[in-house]
Amino acid sequence: MTGPREMFEARDGEQKLENDPALMPADGGIVFIGRITSPWTTRETCPKNMRTARATGQPAVLTIDAPFRPGLQGLERASHVIILSWLHHAPRSLIVQKPRHAADAKGVFSLRSPARPNPVGLHVARLVGLDIGTGRLDLDAIDALDGTPVIDIKPYFASTDAIAEATFEGRDER
Secondary structure (H helix, E strand, O other), rough: OOOOHOOOOOOOOOOEEEOHHHOOOOOOOOOOOEEEEEEOOOOOOOOOOHHHHHHHHOEEEEEEEEHHHHHHOOOOHOOOOEEEEEOOOOOOOOOOOOOOOOOOOHHHOOOOOOOOOOOOOEEEEEEEEEEOOOOEEEEOOOOOOOOOOOEEEOOOOOHHHHOOOOOOOOOOOO
């Protein structure tokens, strides 16, 4: 299998899985419900997180495919949405990674890197506009490449989704 995932070179200290999850039989079916339109066309230009994406001032659009548009009913009440995306260009075989900004390698589950066995992206965006008829969600920003598939959308509830006391010891804000 050739593709964008093979462009990633392992850094010192990184460890690959024996079997690439992209080549394993699926445990469940994922259905893409739409796509993201963003100004980001390369990994190098794409913001690394939503804070950086917002700082660019570049809005984004999420378009939901026709069969799933009725599921948008009621979403206009939300100021923010949680978007789950499928980071289809990310490698899936790295289980230990060494981020550029880190001194030591870390397990994938302690990182927010897109490179992971199941490359699910998590984005919390401000919902700027919604047109259920066309399936268009206008967003304040996004940290995903143009054309990234969307697997789910959920309303963000500050009362239950925000955890003020949450910490991650030694967290690097990058």
